[in-house]
Every structure is written in C-alpha cells, then in structure tokens.
Amino acid sequence: MGPLKLSRIITLTTDFGTKDGYAGAVKGVISSINPEAQIVDISHQVPARNILSGAFCLLNAAPFYPQGTIHVAVVDPGVGGSRRPILVQTKRYCLVGPDNGIFDLVLEKDKVSCFIHLTNLDHFLGRVSATFHGRDIFAPVAAYLSLGVKPDEFGVQIKKINKLSFPLVxxxxxxxxxxxxxxxxxxxxxxxxxxxxxxxxxxxxxxxxxxxxxxxxxxxxxxxxxxxxxxxxxxxxxxxxxxxxxxxxxxxxxxxxxxxxxx
Amino acid sequence: MGPLKLSRIITLTTDFGTKDGYAGAVKGVISSINPEAQIVDISHQVPARNILSGAFCLLNAAPFYPQGTIHVAVVDPGVGGSRRPILVQTKRYCLVGPDNGIFDLVLEKDKVSCFIHLTNLDHFLGRVSATFHGRDIFAPVAAYLSLGVKPDEFGVQIKKINKLSFPLVxxxxxxxxxxxxxxxxxxxxxxxxxxxxxxxxxxxxxxxxxxxxxxxxxxxxxxxxxxxxxxxxxxxxxxxxxxxxxxxxxxxxxxxxxxxxxx
Amino acid sequence: MGPLKLSRIITLTTDFGTKDGYAGAVKGVISSINPEAQIVDISHQVPARNILSGAFCLLNAAPFYPQGTIHVAVVDPGVGGSRRPILVQTKRYCLVGPDNGIFDLVLEKDKVSCFIHLTNLDHFLGRVSATFHGRDIFAPVAAYLSLGVKPDEFGVQIKKINKLSFPLVxxxxxxxxxxxxxxxxxxxxxxxxxxxxxxxxxxxxxxxxxxxxxxxxxxxxxxxxxxxxxxxxxxxxxxxxxxxxxxxxxxxxxxxxxxxxxx
Known part of the structure; x- marks a missing residue:
C-alpha cells in the first residue's frame, strides 16, 4: 500500500455552505474521533452539486499541502444512491469522497497507489443517513486515517474509479x-x-x-x-x-x- | 456544578458574516486570552438576526463535537438592551451567548446542569461596547472557560432562560x-x-x-x-x-x- | 529590528472568496513551510479589489490578536505590476501584503518599527506567478516569519509606504x-x-x-x-x-x- 505517512492535516472541500451547520457537523465528527486532527477549510462554497467546480477548487488548492495530507471532498449529488464512497491513496495524499470524478483533476498531478471502495461500517458513524455521507462516512474515515488506520482496512480495493466529464480542447x-x-x-x-x-x-x-x-x-x-x-x-x-x-x-x-x- | 471537564475546543456560530472583520475580532480576543484554544468556525453565515436559523444551525452541528466543547452562539438582535448574556452548562457542553432562545433546539438533546447570568466584569473585555457582546463578553467568557475558570465564577445562577418561539406540529x-x-x-x-x-x-x-x-x-x-x-x-x-x-x-x-x- | 517575538498565529484577510480554492492554496503553502503555524481566517469575503474594505476589516479584527501575530492581507488589484510586496513590522505585529494602503487604518493604532520591500526570492515559492502573489510571495513570507526568519532577511528597508485614499471629515x-x-x-x-x-x-x-x-x-x-x-x-x-x-x-x-x- 506504499509507505505514505499520513499527517494530522485534514482539508475539507464541499458545497455545503456554512449556514445550515452541515460543515460544522463534519468538523465535529472529525474532532470527536481525533481531537488532534488539524482541520483546514479549503471551501464550503463550491456551487451546489457542481462536481467540475469542486474538482477545479481542489486542483487549485490541494497540491500545495504537505505530503501526507488527507483531502476530503464532498460535492455529492448522488448521495445515498449507487455511487460508491471511495478513498484514493496517491504518492502524496489520501483523498476521501464520492466516486463521481471530483478527484479527477487533482489526480492528473499525482500518482495513484490504490483505490478503495469504502465498505467497512466499523469506521463509519454509528447510524449512516442516506443523505449526508460527508458527516456519516467521509468525516469518520478521514479521522481514522489521521489516527493511523491503514487504507485497506476501510474496504476493498477496486481497479478504477469514475471519470469526470471534462470538455476537451x-x-x-x-x-x-x-x-x-x-x-x-x-x-x-x-x-x-x-x-x-x-x-x-x-x-x-x-x-x-x-x-x-x-x-x-x-x-x-x-x-x-x-x-x-x-x-x-x-x-x-x-x-x-x-x-x-x-x-x-x-x-x-x-x-x-x-x-x-x-x- | 458537575464534573464536566472543558476542552480547548471553542466553536463559533454567528450571523456576523466575515467581510467586516467582526468574526475575526472574536477569534482574536479568544486567542489573546488562551493561545492554546482550538477555535472552530461552525458558521458566520446565519441569516442576519434570525434566531431560529441560528438555533437550527447549532442543532445540526453542536451535538457532533467532543464532550467538553464550548459552543459560542451569537445571533443577537437585542444586544445591549435588556436581554441577558448567559452561559448554559449541560452534561456534555458549555453554551455561551445571548438569552434569546438560540440554544433551545440543541438543549432538547442534552441535559442542563445550570444556567448562569453572566455578570462578572472581570471576565469581560476591558471596555464593553453596547453593540458587540460577541467580542466583548461571549468571546472572553469562552476563552476563560477553556482556561479552567468555573462556570459559577462568571455570574449568578438563574432558574430558567427564554424559550424560542417555535412552530408546533x-x-x-x-x-x-x-x-x-x-x-x-x-x-x-x-x-x-x-x-x-x-x-x-x-x-x-x-x-x-x-x-x-x-x-x-x-x-x-x-x-x-x-x-x-x-x-x-x-x-x-x-x-x-x-x-x-x-x-x-x-x-x-x-x-x-x-x-x-x-x- | 526590535525585539518583537513572532507567534505561530498567521491571520488571513483577503478578497479571494473560497469557492475557487485560492484561499485554500494560501493555507496549503503556509502549512507546507511551517506545519506548526496556526492559521486563522479573518476573512476571504472582502469585496473584490476593494482596498478600503480590506483595510476596514483588518482594523476591526487585527488589533485583538496577541502580540507577535503575523497578519497577511491581500486585496491586490495591482498584482504583478509595479506595486511593491511589503512587510511592515510594528511594535505588536508583522503585516505582510501589497503596498497599496491596505495596512493604513490598522497602522494608526500601532507604532511602525520598519518597512521592508520583499525582494528575496529565496523566501518566495519556487516559481512566482504574475497574478497570485498571495500564494507565491505573501504566504511563504508569513510562514518563514513564523519559523523565525528575521524581517530584514526578506528584502530591503524602505522609508515609507503608500497611503490609502481615505475620505476626511x-x-x-x-x-x-x-x-x-x-x-x-x-x-x-x-x-x-x-x-x-x-x-x-x-x-x-x-x-x-x-x-x-x-x-x-x-x-x-x-x-x-x-x-x-x-x-x-x-x-x-x-x-x-x-x-x-x-x-x-x-x-x-x-x-x-x-x-x-x-x-
């Protein structure tokens, strides 16, 4: 799985806004599991349900973080449906979020070590809602990663993930x-x-x-x-x-x- | 007063926005009193003067924080008037803010140990303005709480606090x-x-x-x-x-x- | 250069918004250089290119931070042109940003020790873009300051900086x-x-x-x-x-x- 040592830094990139407390809940879940986690808001203002905007935001910010940073990205219009929750380990980072292409642009700058389909309920929040996997799956997975749980303990390796539909020149x-x-x-x-x-x-x-x-x-x-x-x-x-x-x-x-x- | 041990985590839920620097001032006051405080923005985007929205934001986020977290909530249209500044200690948290019902929804999920009317000027900012108690009262009280000052040192116990006007089913x-x-x-x-x-x-x-x-x-x-x-x-x-x-x-x-x- | 001991606290006041990841990039650069830096968002919602609004936001927030805080302010419509990147050391703080008057209001409350024109490429990001000095110059300078690099190692002392055009009573x-x-x-x-x-x-x-x-x-x-x-x-x-x-x-x-x- 590669020798990448994960840091305490967990970044958040979402389309949650902040007024409803959803982003605040995500930060609370992480702090409860790992009080030493260093949570950094990249953005909660990605336009609602706009995966390409989320991917672009992540592309602009994520590559500047220290090796071992855990990047959580949640723009997730398919939440609770058939799209898979995933973890991508690269040479530099761990990426956690929905399998809908949100990591595509940032992955062009990095080398993938493995893809994991998140299936292990032990590292999810007690009761997983159908509409808020940011809080119930991605936040706890990121927090346990920062505590040293290994990527393959979160689920099963998969061969590939979904691509973003991106306009070509x-x-x-x-x-x-x-x-x-x-x-x-x-x-x-x-x-x-x-x-x-x-x-x-x-x-x-x-x-x-x-x-x-x-x-x-x-x-x-x-x-x-x-x-x-x-x-x-x-x-x-x-x-x-x-x-x-x-x-x-x-x-x-x-x-x-x-x-x-x-x- | 109960054995709740407070943590270094102080969350902020306000309607200040960020563009004016008001939320930034609150964070500065806390850092100046306790440089080790871990300040978490839940939201500064609660709609202006909307207490119910603030209460809902807090309900969504606050319960996910570790035991001992200090939650500051400031949606405060009555600032400087007759409404009291309060502290609510529960089994899990310390809540600090105006006595206008903003804690009502989150208190339905928790058990109150005591209510304190904040009256002790020693733990306020030097000169208290009439229009910004977030900076001048609630921020310093939260910071001193995180340093270990006991709730009853901040004022006098009161029997009850104001309720939110909440529509019933x-x-x-x-x-x-x-x-x-x-x-x-x-x-x-x-x-x-x-x-x-x-x-x-x-x-x-x-x-x-x-x-x-x-x-x-x-x-x-x-x-x-x-x-x-x-x-x-x-x-x-x-x-x-x-x-x-x-x-x-x-x-x-x-x-x-x-x-x-x-x- | 004065005995001001700088703290690990670095505040950010910008007009970047957060949706594009620009503010996130700034925080990543700082964390990569000094993982112990304590980054505080004062605001990323200053109205675009509005230097007076940025100066006012800073005035409201900056003076409440502990002595030794490093305040980065980037409202920078002249980026990449002839305006100088500067560092202002005062009795209480280090201010880092463009030389366009953004520090004017906050300087009325503090005493300047020296002005530095930032010229030392060694403390900039590897390749400096023409349009994003927040990420490429101001973030790394702030991070190196927080690591103990002395102000005069970043460039050359200058006698004065530009004033804000401010309406008089x-x-x-x-x-x-x-x-x-x-x-x-x-x-x-x-x-x-x-x-x-x-x-x-x-x-x-x-x-x-x-x-x-x-x-x-x-x-x-x-x-x-x-x-x-x-x-x-x-x-x-x-x-x-x-x-x-x-x-x-x-x-x-x-x-x-x-x-x-x-x-």
Whole structure:
C-alpha cells in the first residue's frame, strides 16, 4: 500500500455552505474521533452539486499541502444512491469522497497507489443517513486515517474509479478551440487551454464572445483600466480578465463559452 | 456544578458574516486570552438576526463535537438592551451567548446542569461596547472557560432562560400538519415534522404547495432528475427536495409554508 | 529590528472568496513551510479589489490578536505590476501584503518599527506567478516569519509606504460633515466620524439622506423596531442602523453618502 505517512492535516472541500451547520457537523465528527486532527477549510462554497467546480477548487488548492495530507471532498449529488464512497491513496495524499470524478483533476498531478471502495461500517458513524455521507462516512474515515488506520482496512480495493466529464480542447493547423470551464470570484474566465498548449501560440490573437484580444499578457495591469486582458492564470490555464473589472460581466460570458487561439 | 471537564475546543456560530472583520475580532480576543484554544468556525453565515436559523444551525452541528466543547452562539438582535448574556452548562457542553432562545433546539438533546447570568466584569473585555457582546463578553467568557475558570465564577445562577418561539406540529386522526422551518443551502425544505411523528405515517402521502408527493423516499436519487422527493433528512426531520435540483425554487416555497402528511 | 517575538498565529484577510480554492492554496503553502503555524481566517469575503474594505476589516479584527501575530492581507488589484510586496513590522505585529494602503487604518493604532520591500526570492515559492502573489510571495513570507526568519532577511528597508485614499471629515462652527465608508453585514452604515469628533456633539442631531435622527443612542433597542438609530459603533465610529432592520435598504444608502452632525 506504499509507505505514505499520513499527517494530522485534514482539508475539507464541499458545497455545503456554512449556514445550515452541515460543515460544522463534519468538523465535529472529525474532532470527536481525533481531537488532534488539524482541520483546514479549503471551501464550503463550491456551487451546489457542481462536481467540475469542486474538482477545479481542489486542483487549485490541494497540491500545495504537505505530503501526507488527507483531502476530503464532498460535492455529492448522488448521495445515498449507487455511487460508491471511495478513498484514493496517491504518492502524496489520501483523498476521501464520492466516486463521481471530483478527484479527477487533482489526480492528473499525482500518482495513484490504490483505490478503495469504502465498505467497512466499523469506521463509519454509528447510524449512516442516506443523505449526508460527508458527516456519516467521509468525516469518520478521514479521522481514522489521521489516527493511523491503514487504507485497506476501510474496504476493498477496486481497479478504477469514475471519470469526470471534462470538455476537451480541439486543435487544427490554424487555431486551438477551448472553452470557459470556470468563472472565479473576480469574474475572471478560466479556460481549459493549458500552458502547454499555449506555448505554440505565444504571440497570437485570442477570440472570445466576438471580441479579439491582440496578445497574451503577463498580468492585469499590462492593459488599461477596464480593458480586456488574456494571461496565463495561476492554475496554469489561459484566462481572460478585465483590469480592475469583472470580465464575466463585461463580456456577458458563461461557463461553456468558446475561446479561440489563432496559431 | 458537575464534573464536566472543558476542552480547548471553542466553536463559533454567528450571523456576523466575515467581510467586516467582526468574526475575526472574536477569534482574536479568544486567542489573546488562551493561545492554546482550538477555535472552530461552525458558521458566520446565519441569516442576519434570525434566531431560529441560528438555533437550527447549532442543532445540526453542536451535538457532533467532543464532550467538553464550548459552543459560542451569537445571533443577537437585542444586544445591549435588556436581554441577558448567559452561559448554559449541560452534561456534555458549555453554551455561551445571548438569552434569546438560540440554544433551545440543541438543549432538547442534552441535559442542563445550570444556567448562569453572566455578570462578572472581570471576565469581560476591558471596555464593553453596547453593540458587540460577541467580542466583548461571549468571546472572553469562552476563552476563560477553556482556561479552567468555573462556570459559577462568571455570574449568578438563574432558574430558567427564554424559550424560542417555535412552530408546533398539529395532529388529527387524518393528518399531521407541520410547516417549513428552514431552507438549506441546496434549496431543500426542512420541516418541523420529526422522525418520531413520521413513524406513524410511513406509507402516506405528503402535501405541500398544492403538490402531492406519493411517499417518503430514502434519498434524492430514488426519484428521477427534477422530480420532487420527500425524505427523512439528516437532522431527523421530514424534508422535501428535488433530485439534482432546488426545491425552494421549483415549488416557490418559503419558511412558514404548511406541509401535510395524510395518515 | 526590535525585539518583537513572532507567534505561530498567521491571520488571513483577503478578497479571494473560497469557492475557487485560492484561499485554500494560501493555507496549503503556509502549512507546507511551517506545519506548526496556526492559521486563522479573518476573512476571504472582502469585496473584490476593494482596498478600503480590506483595510476596514483588518482594523476591526487585527488589533485583538496577541502580540507577535503575523497578519497577511491581500486585496491586490495591482498584482504583478509595479506595486511593491511589503512587510511592515510594528511594535505588536508583522503585516505582510501589497503596498497599496491596505495596512493604513490598522497602522494608526500601532507604532511602525520598519518597512521592508520583499525582494528575496529565496523566501518566495519556487516559481512566482504574475497574478497570485498571495500564494507565491505573501504566504511563504508569513510562514518563514513564523519559523523565525528575521524581517530584514526578506528584502530591503524602505522609508515609507503608500497611503490609502481615505475620505476626511470636515468641521465648521455649526456642523461636522462625514461620509459613509462601509456598509456592514447587517446593513448598518459605518461613517468616518470618530468617537473623538463625536464627543463635541453628544446631544446633537444627525442628518443623513434627508432624514433627521434626533440624538445619538447607545444601542439598537433604544428605538422602536424599524426605527432609525445613530450610535457609536464597535469600531469607535459613528454608525446609523435600524432596530431589527437593515439601514442601507431602508435609507437606500451607499458608501460615499454624506452624514452631518449639527453641533
């Protein structure tokens, strides 16, 4: 199962919000099982039931944590149904959550040691509800992991897990066509065009929503206030923003809108 | 006063939001008095001045914390007026906040050892403002509790505290009538009909907003995408949701709407 | 550089929101460098790019933390451009963030020991992005500070830093004229009129949005439900609220609106 030593750090990435106390319950369950666990809120504000947004949030945050961190991610529209609760051990982390693709993006940056289907009731909360596995399954599993329980004690190894449906970039001799996959807190438009793909196009024009952006800049202030700017974002993806403004509002852009890079 | 040994864990449940720094001030005051305190945010997003929402948030989260946890709850529209600042010691926890019913729901699950009216200025912040007792009274009291100061050193014992005005379920031979008391982050409608009351009605029909739900299901995915579903929620209350959707929006439902269970 | 001993407490005040994982990345970077750091979220909900709001949030929260706390504040619309990344050591704290005035208000309550322009790449993240210095510069600098690295090892001393553009109060024989600088989570209107200025006007009338408030009260419940009330807020500034209501909505007030105190 690999020699990964797990730390006391347990991160949480959910779409629970905080107002209902659901996220608070998850933290209580962990503290009750391991009072020494160090719980870190990555986010409880992932848009409700949006697995891709959860995967993107995790991609932005999880890789910066120390080796041995336990990452719990719960965006779980299929809770209580046929989707499996899983644990993924990688070379660096333990990931705990539903088998619905939420770990897909972060797994591209890491190497999987094993997948476990969580089936051992001994490490769940006493009575498991049908609608809140974050509290009743994922929180206790994470807490017991942080106490040193080995991954294979939580269930049975499985060969593979479900993939996220993720939009792909298309390339031709003349252009790369991607799309907006996320709009961030500042209204910046994050595309699925990677740093690697961009390298071929360094001096080229970007087209989005019938607007042409003449080149790829370094940062917002490379253009005037209120102007549109394309740049390689901090997630290593092509982004479009507005200097001192909100690109989603200015361009009336939405997730799914196309973005073209002329080669 | 009972042998409850308090832990270093102090939870916070407030309607402060975080953008103004008020919640941050509360955490600073606690850290300054007891740098070893382990502060856990349950929520700062309780709807402003909504005591019932605060009580519900606390009900969902507080019971999952280890014995000895100090729970601070501040939804406090009467701050600085005649409402008393209180401490409630139970068999499991210490609760600190305003005497306005915010602890009512969580106290139904626990046994009270004593009520204290907080009057001892020695354990308040130097100068107590008239509008921010979260920072000036409740935070320091919680911090001193976590340092081992005994509950009765904070003030005088009182016999009873104020109750929350909570809507009651009515029952007849033919039906149970409850109402929606909370709408959660997913748009699920949480009613005041308990698991205990539901047991009499297991195969019966639910009526809400002129819609009939044929039976009580186990989880969302028991119905098709977009369909309305009734189920026993994770708070042990009857809830109405929409599979992969938002019931509050679909049904145009609000807190106070009636829900009927045909017996 | 002064004998200030820094603690393990690192607070975060940002406009990142949490849904994108940016705030989570900052916490991961800190934990990776110093697993013993005690990270406290003051806020990630400062309105996007609003430096004054960030400064006000910090003013409300930072002074309540123990001596030696490291306060990181990142509202950074000029990221990657010519604005400098800085560290301010005061008698009580270390402040880390962009040189755009965000520390101005909190510095009025503290005494500066030195300003450092952060230039030493050894204490930055391996590869510094152009758009996310919170993660790549400010987080690692704070973490290394908490490990005992001395402020002057992070860069070069500078003589002064940029000031915030802050609206001033004007006074005449007949009146004081201030303005609304912040609207809080409850819809209370926070003005720039200080406690000190108010002392001259204790029994006087307040004018705002063509409404006259007859006197300065102590707290909300000094007036009837739904009525407008002026009071000295918990930030020691004149505020206008509505008892059990939302003053911003009732008065249709905005940041920048004038407030007059008749002397």
């Amino acid at each position: 298309t390339k031709s001799a003349k252009k790369i066509v991607g799309e907006i996959i996320h709009i961030d807190n500042f209204g910046n438009l994050v595309s699925n065009v990677t740093w690697f793909e961009l390298k071929q196009a360094k001096e080229s024009k970007i087209k989005i929503k019938n607007r042409v952006i003449p080149k790829i800049s370094t940062t917002f202030s490379d253009v005037k206030s209120g102007e549109i700017v394309a740049y390689l974002g901090s997630s290593n993806l092509l982004e479009v923003g507005v200097n001192l403004g909100n690109a989603a509002r200015t361009l009336r852009a939405e997730v799914g809108d196309k973005i073209e890079i002329q080669l | 009515t029952k007849s031979a033919k039906k149970i009538v409850g109402e929606i008391i909370h709408i959660d982050n997913f748009g699920n409608l949480v009613s005041n009909v308990t698991w205990f009351e539901l047991k009499q009605a297991k195969e019966s029909k639910i009526k809400i907003k002129n819609r009939v739900i044929p039976k009580i299901s186990t989880t969302f995915s028991d119905v098709k995408s977009g369909e309305i579903v009734a189920y026993l929620g994770s708070s042990n209350l009857l809830e109405v949701g929409v599979n992969l959707g938002n019931a509050a929006r679909t049904l145009r439902a609000e807190v106070g709407d009636k829900i009927e269970i045909q017996l | 004007t006074k005449s024989a007949k009146k004081i004229v201030g303005e609304i600088i912040h609207i809080d989570n409850f819809g209370n209107l926070v003005s720039n009129v200080t406690w000190f200025e108010l002392k001259q006007a204790k029994e006087s009338k307040i004018k705002i949005k063509n409404r006259v408030i007859p006197k300065i009260s102590t707290t909300f419940s000094d007036v009837k439900s739904g009525e407008i009330v002026a009071y000295l807020g918990s930030s020691n500034l004149l505020e206008v609220g509505v008892n059990l209501g939302n003053a911003a909505r009732t008065l249709r007030a905005e940041v920048g609106d004038k407030i007059e105190i008749q002397l």
